[in-house]
Amino acid sequence: MSNILRTLAEKAQPRHTALVIVDMQNDFCAQGGYLQRTRAESGRHPIRVDENAAIADRIGALADGARRSGAAVAWLRSVYDFKYLAEAHVAMRDAEGCCMEGTWGADFFRIQPREGDIVVDKHTFSGFHETGLHAQLQERGIRTLVMAGVATNVCVDSTLRHGFFLGYHIVVAEDCVGSGNAAGHEGTLSTVRVNFGEVTTSVELLRLFGKHAPADALSAL
Template sequence: MPADTLLRTLEAQLRPAHTALLVVDMQNDFCDADGFLARARAASGRHTIEAEENARIAQRIERLAAAAREGGATVAWLRSLYDFRYLAPAHIVQRKEQEGLCLEGSWGADWFRIRPEPADLVITKHTFSGFHDTELHAQLQARGIRTLVLCGVATNVCVDSTLRHGFFLGYHVVLAQDCVGSGNRAGHEGTLATVRVNFGAVVDSPELIRLLGVHPAAA
């Protein structure tokens, strides 16, 4: 790539005309106290999900998405459908052959607290990465996207997998620190640390909102 096309600063990377906000798996089964994950963890005696914190994350994502749209950035929502007819055999084994998480057409697969606007992209995925066997990369390329801002859940699973896959495809990646969450605190903190060192920036949403307003696409 010619040197004059490199995006060396965060401000340059976050020009809305070539930036996409990816909202990952903000669905009831992952986020709600009555969702599949919360019930499964309670039944096994494990620490359950932080539904109240997920609600706060949803509010922050809503503000960030509104700012992204206002600046002219792309907003894309990734949703998981984990019916076993869609999953790879290894994923079924990893799920311990217990079907029920994010089933197509179910309340659990529906959005948690926030939902896409009509002009937003919606991408359905059947594994952790939003790029694997989906049209996400083609859709982003068609829009001239060079930078991804990631938010949603879980930090150390689907957010992390999508972020790394995007980086491998050549995108700049930015993690919205206060707009991601996980029931695994060590995994959450580990992902934040790894992204900072090896992949891209980790930035709170107020600063992202400010940067997205510096060079609006309409300007």
């Protein structure tokens, strides 16, 4: 039991850490994307997307720092054509149209994967359910997941819980996650602090990653 990772610094060692970027896609994040558009059209309280650009920029900076330090970077991308969804998922949707395969809505928002990153398509809220994510992380010796993306209380939450059940240490970068549901966002962060792992900032994670980055990479900053 002596090798259990207990502190944030131990958990965030780049050699066994993956930054997992969840659903940073136009239909979830962009003005005119599915969530913002359909909420406005239905007359329901619209989803606010104005904070998503800043979230994306912070995730991009964190991903750059992770790569420089040797940590893995994994991207989850939702593809929600009804042909891929379970009946229970279809029943919760008003109509087909969110993150349709090959569309602008399914494209990444503002930030993009780089060569060497992991990219995994998923057809439900958890990035581990019937995907190759776990196998790819295990091949790289990953023990810790640093979670970023949207929505905090839906796909980020579902993926981090699934990851915890698979044995991964969980760290949430609180300034790199977002949701249109403020109560749900805060609820997930509170639950992680108590039950699943660590909640910290991208600034702190960049500081920890920076301790392990090669000197030539640091001089380029």
